[in-house]
Amino acid sequence: MSKTMRWRRRGTARPVRVAALTVVRDERAMLPRWVRYYGDQLGVENLLVVDDCTTDGSTADLPCRVIPSGGFPEGRFEKARMALVSRLGAELLRDHDAVIFTDADEFLLADPDRYEGLRDFVARRPEVRVGAGLGFNVLHHLDHEAALVEGLPVLGQRRFGKLVGQLSKPSLKRVRAPWVKASHGIEAAYTPLPDLLMVHLKFADFDLTRRTTDLRNSVRVQSGLTENSAWAMTGDSMADEFRSFLNGGPEVPELDPDLVDPTQLVSERDGVWRASGPRQMNVMRHGPLLRVPARYHGMV
Numbered sequence: 001m002s003k004t005m006r007w008r009r010r011g012t013a014r015p016v017r018v019a020a021l022t023v024v025r026d027e028r029a030m031l032p033r034w035v036r037y038y039g040d041q042l043g044v045e046n047l048l049v050v051d052d053c054t055t056d057g058s059t060a061d062l063p064c065r066v067i068p069s070g071g072f073p074e075g076r077f078e079k080a081r082m083a084l085v086s087r088l089g090a091e092l093l094r095d096h097d098a099v100i101f102t103d104a105d106e107f108l109l110a111d112p113d114r115y116e117g118l119r120d121f122v123a124r125r126p127e128v129r130v131g132a133g134l135g136f137n138v139l140h141h142l143d144h145e146a147a148l149v150e151g152l153p154v155l156g157q158r159r160f161g162k163l164v165g166q167l168s169k170p171s172l173k174r175v176r177a178p179w180v181k182a183s184h185g186i187e188a189a190y191t192p193l194p195d196l197l198m199v200h201l202k203f204a205d206f207d208l209t210r211r212t213t214d215l216r217n218s219v220r221v222q223s224g225l226t227e228n229s230a231w232a233m234t235g236d237s238m239a240d241e242f243r244s245f246l247n248g249g250p251e252v253p254e255l256d257p258d259l260v261d262p263t264q265l266v267s268e269r270d271g272v273w274r275a276s277g278p279r280q281m282n283v284m285r286h287g288p289l290l291r292v293p294a295r296y297h298g299m300v
Contacts, residue, residue, distance in 0.1 A: 016097050018098045019046045020100040021049070021085060021088055022102055023052055023085060024049060026056040030105045034105075034107070041119065048065050048088065049066045049067075051068050053069070085179060089176070097174060098172055100172045101179060107300045108172060108196060108197075109196065111195045112299065130172070130174070130188050131196055132192040134193075135163065136162070136199055136292070137161050137284065139160050139161045139284075142206060144160075145160075153300060154204050155292055155299055161290060162289060163260065164283045165275060166280055167198060168266070169275050170184075170188075180274075185275070186273060191263060197257065199296075209239075213237075248289035254294070265277060
């Protein structure tokens with residue numbers, strides 16, 4: 001069966017269309033990778049980048065559509081950001097079958113042993129109204145891995161990581177239910193799927209992690225987010241924590257998504273379903289180190 005046929009909606013001759021959007025500020029390291037991955041998966045004409053006051057030139061001359069955020073009110077940054085991406089997501093669903101929202105360092109991967117990519121997943125799983133991948137923080141193992149080589153896929157250069165329930169976010173949706181809780185929640189029922197892996201590259205390179213942590217902390221301060229924000233750490237404090245994450249390797253087991261109980265990764269309260277589990281930093285400090293499944297190597 002051809003890819004074109006497999007990517008068609010059931011009962012129609014129209015190919016499946018899936019959009020992806022992100023909101024960025026000064027993401028020179030990750031944004032090109034985001035555009036390349038989702039462009040290859042979905043077509044660059046289906047990507048939307050929201051530029052929130054970028055100063056490093058990273059949003060210039062992209063091959064996809066770029067729009068300004070218009071700014072987010074101080075003290076209401078996260079709620080305003082979610083309102084914007086929810087509105088844009090609803091607009092994209094007018095002529096797309098599904099829409100994906102991620103940060104620039106987040107990559108939703110369909111299991112290559114089961115699907116030809118994200119469009120194939122959407123075409124073959126019409127019953128999935130909201131899709132969440134298993135959240136997996138890829139980790140730079142300083143004892144066994146060198147600095148990243150630019151231009152080459154991260155997965156393969158990086159072979160370790162940790163499963164983080166709170167990062168099993170409802171990133172893909174066919175419905176207009178709004179994203180909430182910094183996109184960790186949505187006003188629609190869902191269960192994370194072993195067929196999808198949500199790869200986070202926040203910790204994939206030690207030096208980049210320091211720089212990105214400082215950048216996001218500065219955004220937190222400028223936007224009026226509190227000390228309880230996930231962006232409250234500084235680069236130096238993150239560097240001090242980093243080695244505590246390396247509690248194993250290289251002979252550790254490979255992640256087996258089929259052994260994960262997805263019902264433990266989501267909870268519901270007052271009509272909002274959200275990713276749940278121990279806090280990210282607790283998992284990074286104490287959770288078991290796992291290998292990236294080899295079949296995902298080279299995908300991003």
